[in-house]
Amino acid sequence: MSGEHLPRRQRRRYREELCCTSKRHCKWIRQVVASEAETASANAFPFTISGRQRSRAQRESEFASVGAFGSNGSVFAKALIPEEDIEHLSVFRPAVEKMAPYVPGEQPRPGQRLIKLNTNENPYPPSPAVARRVREALKNGALRLYPPPRPQALIERAASVFGVPRDRVIAGNGCDELLGILFRATLGHGDTLAYPSPSYTLYDTLATIQEARVEHIPFSLGTDGMLAALARARAKLTILCNPNSPSGAFTPIEALDRLAGRLSPRLLAIDEAYVDFADENAVRLLKRHDNVVILRSLSKSFSLAGVRLGLCFASAPVIETLSKIKDSYNVSRLALAAGVGALEDMPWMRRNVMRVKRERERAVRVLTGFGFEVLPSWANFVFARIAGSDLSALAGALRRKGILVRHFNSPCLRDGLRISIGTRAEMNALYAALKGLKQYMRAVGDSQRRAK
């Protein structure tokens, strides 16, 4: 917006803003939003003119009646105002307003036929016990009634399946909600979160909301170097995603055992959203360390991404504190019923995990054959790189062929694609599409060779 049409004296940068201004500035007003009679208070608007600017404006009689409600015909309007006269009175906290939003993977619109290998869902359906339990819940008022604040049936089931005492379990509306609760409980303005990077970028978002500092410890330091750096960081909260996303790398549990000891009493959170696709997990550390917090998701191995259900295991005092923060009714009755059904049928989950792992092995072989460097993965996805390239165009080309994979546009990840493991048929479709893009692959390979 500029003021070219205005007299030279007033040639400044102008912005169209919602404000309270006077009819005397009608030539600048784009749209009257409400007259004074209809509007109770200027504070209803996020934008106005600061007191200092207002008095200056009044002195200069540019905005003589700004803020003078009720007597001289002020209106709430969209008007062209000199930028220097605008104080951005946001209704939001600066940290929130400035932060970039977390960008989730694409979810197809209803009816859109795409092969989804971009958000690590399970390609196989959940156990039939899930639908059975949900039907039962529907008969028992699941839609009409609030859910229990502490869902005993799910917690008991989870406690017995994972071998954790009941008072050390809390359920959440997905692992993401539990991460949010944990971050809110532990991090405040200026506190430090440390985590090995690159990893799940939601950690940055959640820390930023809390106005916490983030210390990214590079995975490239190697396991020992990375763990030593995490211990040295002495962060208020340390989190480690294991297996990690997007690399699929696994940090040995003995190493986490040592790290928990070094960090104590500071909390070490272990995000085990993908751990059922690995060979071991960190649950045994709960017996040895009161500062270990384990986060689980039922979205991946249990095929319940649409339900939103996660679990957190920690010491009883930590669980008690997290419970103070969560919404009373944070997990719906339908999700609780689905969770109980899923946890009742562990063989079903394990069978699906085995199928994913078999397909993962084949994916490593086939994608390597296409010229990708495929990192060893303990999760339900692989990260396939062509070092030094930018694979966003390849992700786009696959998208046009109806296949969604995940490309991250950050300097250390843009040369790779995170590919969720789908069914055999879905993976075959991916390989066929890549075959059709051979020329593209060859061009990327050539440019990479030239760069060497």
Ligand SMILES: Cc1ncc(COP(=O)(O)O)c(C=O)c1O
């Ligand atoms: C590392 C990691 N943690 C947590 C989550 C969130 O899991 P949920 O679907 O249970 O919220 C994801 C989801 O993709 C993830 O990748």
